[in-house]
Amino acid sequence: MSEEIVFCRGGGCTAKLGPGALARVLDRLPKTRDPNLLIGYDGSDDAAVYKLTDDLAMVQTLDFFPPMVEDPYIFGQIAAANALSDIYAMGGQVKTALNIVCFPETMDLNILGKIMQGGSEKVREAGGVLAGGHSIADSDVKYGLSVTGIIHPDRVFANSGCRVGDALILTKPLGVGLVCTAARLKAAPQEAYDLAVRSMTTLNRYAADILGKYRTHGCTDVTGFGFLGHLCEMVTDQATARISRDQIPYIPEAPKLAEEFYITAAAQRNRNHVQDKVELGRCGFAMEELLYDPQTSGGLLASVKMEDAPEALKELKELGLPCAIVGRIEERQEKAVIVE
CATH class of the missing domain: 3.90.650.10 (PurM-like C-terminal domain)
Structure with a gap:
């Protein structure tokens, strides 16, 4: 008898690697030296910021995870809102997004359609354009977005910018x-x-x-x-x-x-x-x-x-x-x- 595929086993951001384990891996990676990389992974920030001109920088992020709710449409909305959030945490504007999909080949494709519908609606609400994506066959469902935004280089909300008295x-x-x-x-x-x-x-x-x-x-x-x-x-x-x-x-x-x-x-x-x-x-x-x-x-x-x-x-x-x-x-x- 084949194993039954369960849509929601418990996911969302509870599925993330722990901060301690992640830090140990990132600490071993070589640091990137580029004066235009205003924010990278070494700052524990929400997204990367790369300066293109004196007035324009690109904000990049991606996020995906397994379902934390049973409704595929709501899951798609949540996963997209979560991925888009990193752009807003930096103070940026969303421009484009790409789908990231892991989906069992034996599961009803209508479920995938509902997930992607929920996600695409949130991208439109954000004022962005869903420009494509990639998918792989997997034993469990996972969904999210890779997102690109823009920001002025002098108006970035770095997470470590807090000041005494704030x-x-x-x-x-x-x-x-x-x-x-x-x-x-x-x-x-x-x-x-x-x-x-x-x-x-x-x-x-x-x-x-x-x-x-x-x-x-x-x-x-x-x-x-x-x-x-x-x-x-x-x-x-x-x-x-x-x-x-x-x-x-x-x-x-x-x-x-x-x-x-x-x-x-x-x-x-x-x-x-x-x-x-x-x-x-x-x-x-x-x-x-x-x-x-x-x-x-x-x-x-x-x-x-x-x-x-x-x-x-x-x-x-x-x-x-x-x-x-x-x-x-x-x-x-x-x-x-x-x-x-």
Whole structure:
């Protein structure tokens, strides 16, 4: 008897390699020396930026993963929104995208059609052009995009550009990893699942457009390494982020799901990688899991001049997703992140 092909085994950004293992591999690669490569892989940034002229740079990224939801169309939307997000995290504009497809030859091709339909709709919503792609036969479904965008070389949102005194704004709620894990086991409340899907399918284009109107010094999107993992990459060794746990936006049902242990191995890899860099105070188990939870198509985490942050947040709230000013950037202390 042949093995039954399962569409959703648990995927999204929970399927990513752990940050520790990835760092060990990247550290061994030779560094590229090109004065026009403004941002490469050695900076832990969201996308590569290559300067073409004094006024124009190219932004490149790619991302793909297995399904985290059962609906192929919604999966296609989420995977595309997640891949497109890296362009927005850099402050760029999407121009072209290419499909990346892994698909079992014995699976119904109508499923692939729905995945690609969802993805193509998000590319159009981003203002980009779907220009082609590549596919291979595989034992499991995987889908994503390679994306090219443009940006002015002087207006790049590098993730490490945060400045002491800045406010930190998170534009989407945490907890989608916990919710998707519970949903796969038929244990997620419908309200939680609906909010998670709405968050994951919402392009970060709209939040990036708002942040671009204010003095934003640094930005990243919160994805597979979780809130704390990506925040540690932002502050590097130059600053400390002080976070207010009471201000963290999250899916309301997510803490209960954490307490019921709908947690992922990816979250524990995130914990192992950065726990020595963070001080969590009296967070409690559920909040800790939220902060380590890998997010799929998560929100932008932006370092914005403190005086601009309230007005920026007011506009971000009009987008309809939970968001908040979650902390501030301070002079470097013993830990990279302090949660109080």
